[in-house]
Amino acid sequence: MFKLFLLNTAFFCLLNFTGYAQPQEEVTVRGVVVTPSGTPIARASVALAGTRYGTTTDEQGQFDVKAPVGNYTLLVACVGYAAFEVRLHLRKESMKPLKVVLKESKVNLDEVDVVGKTQVQALRETGFSVESVETADLQNQSIQLNRILDWTPGVRVRQEGGMGSNYNYSLNGMSGNAVTFFIDGIPMEYFGSSYTINNLPVSLIKRIDVYKGVVPVDLGSDALGGAIHVVSDSKRKRFLETSYSYGSFNTHQAVVHGQYSHSASHFTTRVSAFYTHSDNNYNVWGQGVNYADASTGFKAVDFTKENPATRFNDQFQTFNGKVDVGFVDKKWADQFFVSLLASTQRKGIQTGQTMATVYGKLHYKEVLLMPHLSYQKENLFTDGLTVSLFSGYSNRKGETIDTAMAFYNWKGETTPHEQGGGEISRNGKSWYTLYEDSWINRINVTYRLPAEFKLGFNYFNSSAKRHGKDPYVSAYRVPHIAPQNIHRQFAGLSLETKKFDERLYVNTFLKWYDFKTTSNELEYFIVDGEYQATAVPIKNNKSNWGGGIAASYKFHPLFLTKFSVEQATRLPTPTEALGNGVLVTNNPNIKPEQSLNINLGLVWGRIPIGSQQGLTVTAGVFYRDTKDQLLYMIASRDDGIYENVGQTLGKGVELAMVYDLNHWLKVNANMTYLDIRNNQRLEDGVPNIIYGDRLRNTPYLLGNAGISANIPNSIQGGSKLFAYLHANYLHEFYLYWPSLGTADTKNIIPSQLVYDLGVGYTLPGERISVALDLSNVTNTQAYDNFLLQKPGRAAFIKLKYQLAYN
């Protein structure tokens, strides 16, 4: 039966033991792969047989392969189509683009050996410890990016609740803001709290690169524990696609994504927009979820699984639109766009730091406008010089509205506010507005040097100003009533080379970091008998140097070793330094975090097992020595502050295996074990009792297992059926230092095993697809954070329609 199912999508089998000759002059073979009716075939494999040269086609069916002059056999293969094979003579003179027509077929392509290298493969073969998650198979599904990334080795996404809730990434044990997010190379923190990895629909994303520990210079910012780089799905021609999903908790998501490009002038317009709404009214129960009133004698009575409470102030709604207008493929620019990002958000705030504190009306609203310019050009002025520029301005207005004059419990019932305060503000109503203006500039330059060297330079500069107001609150209580500023700079220089027929990859880099903050505190002076407030600035300025090296060596075509080391610095974010005016207070004396990160990894595979099966094994170990770690410390039941809290030493291991049957069926499993300890031996010269203790509130044993199948022609010829089942395991961990207190009284985040499954069907022609996803199938009581329960079982259905495509 398996023979009915054919090979799918991009694939990399390093089956050839090619000689490592000195580099020769390369030429490029370009072409397009189409069906007999002219429809482009995406993700077809294109390879020069018996060599390592190859690629896969893009969404327009186009490909280009670089190879030395010579005679080859070109192989083209794709799931559901008969393989194509032709002799090819590559010569220096320019070649006409090829047009390859594939006929539909149910023949198994077992015998075809295809070699190629996608961007993902190329990235994995660098010395950086990086996982690249391709979303192609999941783009039709209704699944959050956070969930997808949670399946990645070494990654734990800690979400406080449902759709739109706060989240925190743990990358090999480094968490919080130590993990930096980028979208197309730009730090996402300037895009507001709507346009985040939590909310971006998967259909807008091409792939996600997860860097653990050591981060390349071209990402252009400070990052200590790693970086998550979202690469958006940009296509070259005209298209328009739309999708809509609906599911549990009254969750709706609509996405429109399109591009128009004028053939002659190359004038190009892109639009991507999405709308998300969820009531997030899922059930919660257990510790912290209780009610108490006169009927219970004010004794706390917990809700149970059989009689749960329902979240009632957790609605989330966001609209995001992004328009790019510009040109592509011009002499003076490969891409030049003037863009505008606009987003709005409204979300209820259901709880305080834990579910023990309930809010009924408290909510947050945000509006963001971000005009920006981007420019990219290869071979600018001279061969080998590539320049990429970005400049943007971001204006954000966030409002925290606390005007309910009542107290809520988990029944959703209210009692009059005895004190006449808001829900978090004890002094009457509060409507706090935080204004933030930011400028972001980045320049990225690479220059190809002789002897296969490449020089890279990156400079990033950002400044943010925050001020706040509240019409209901006495001026002296309003955070940021005097403006506060942060200015951050980053510069990086890298030198990269590939030697010995690309068996050796080395990237060495130097980084410089600088930040300045100005916090203002009001002081009152008597002037002419009247008190007058004067803002007294508190300035803080820190600079740091860092650097490192990433290298890989392929001892054997199936065996790659990787090594990377970096002395890294992470500058405080605006929220860490200046606070957010509501739940986070400012820290004028904050210092950057610093860490020595070392990674060692190996990739073994794809190891053929018989003629149709393969196994890929990836293993890695890492070391993190962190100083001045910035952690959010809960200061009261409502607010906290970011503080430099000391030193940690982390070691860890991760192992991942992928078994595939002819590439259409994949079974994968991975596990990560972290051993991160308090590394502060002395405190004020006296032995520290928690020295050597495992880091509190940090997951340390996690694992994933999954099976997925991509089955072509399953119901109709030309259709695709995709199905997956995934299990995600998290081992229990302590909220506080493990060695302190009596074991049976300690607060824990419990072990949990959560299953997700889904199925998607794409009709012939790939214009219409429908998908069904079921998350937390067993309705497990799941937590990422102490006493903050996540949603139980939920179902979603999604319809995707591609309106036009050429």
Place this chain on the structure above:
Amino acid sequence: MKRIKRFQTLLALSLTTAMFLASCKKDDPRADEQPELMNYFVGIEVGEEYYMVPSKDIMSGSISVVGNGIEGIAHHAVVKDGYLYVINGDEATLDKYKITETGITKEDAISTAAVMSGSFARYTDLTETNDLLLMNFPNDEGNAPYAIIDIATFTVESYGSFKMPNVDRYKPSWCRAVVSGDKVYVGGEYGVPEVYGDIPDSLITIVYDYPSFTNPKTIISKASGGSVAGYRTNGSFKDEKGDIYQWNLRSNQWASNPEDVPNTPCVFVKITDGEYDDGYAFNVSEEFDEPVSIWNAWYAGNGIAYANVILESDLSVWDNLYENYGQLYEIDIYNKTVTKLNIPKAPLSDIFSLNSVKDGKFYIPVCVKGGNANIYEIAIGGGPGDVKVGAKLDGNNVYAPSLNILN
């Protein structure tokens, strides 16, 4: 018959008495079977983490939080009749623990979220009527939440909020109460919140009927200025004679510089029969050669209080409160004397609850920053040297914000 009955009664009484006396013999093995309950409860902070560590001995050995203690509670506790009552901030409850020979076991909890609506329980005090009085500071409108919990039944007797009046242009911002008879004396901190540096040149207390918190009456002392709401501990206490004494918090790090409002020294004042006794004021500042401030004081009985005194010259910045600048003094409020105790300087200003008088001794945890942490035993009225070093606490990153003793 009567004689026989009388004989039987006498015999029974004799046997009972003999059995009772036999049971009291020192060498009776059954005497050792009486369970010895945990009777000392040391609150421990490690950074932002809190533990309540029970112990049977605080004068020898060590009391360690490593592997010991109930997580999440440390600051506000009351020990009474075999139970420990403590505010649990994580779950917004007042928890009731039964004290056993091996530790404490949670038995019950009252939701403070429900009774302190819109606020939280900042502290709890045991009243003379065996109630627990939960309170928080007033908001900008002067409304302070409270709840009264009956210990015997562990039920809510009443809850709500009471209004603290403005006094001239000054508004209340902190408060803490002590109950005496059918009155509750709410010591206040008053000022102009919008403007740090404007406080009245007087001490202000609001007297209410208890437990109704009605009929507010403002009483004012001109003995000094500043706050009589206490700091971490209460600013008021009642002595054995029924008088109420208060100390004032007056510092350049608190509300205003003393020179902004002159002639406002650190004092102890007395309230008798519902009014300030203008005939009594103990000017503590006069006992020192340079300006000082008091950050916490504890009454130990018989007119003796212990106070954490800091030189104002050491308090150039707020963070110095957490340095080794606190010195414990014995203050005889009847005889108006101040005695420096032979105890190392340490940060004592974050001790939230000390109910630690036993057998004529006063006990206090002293955690020297960068040094040792120990329980100290002080013979009440014994002079500067009548001090013993007791059990050792964990290292430098431990701070003990409470010590409660089961008497």
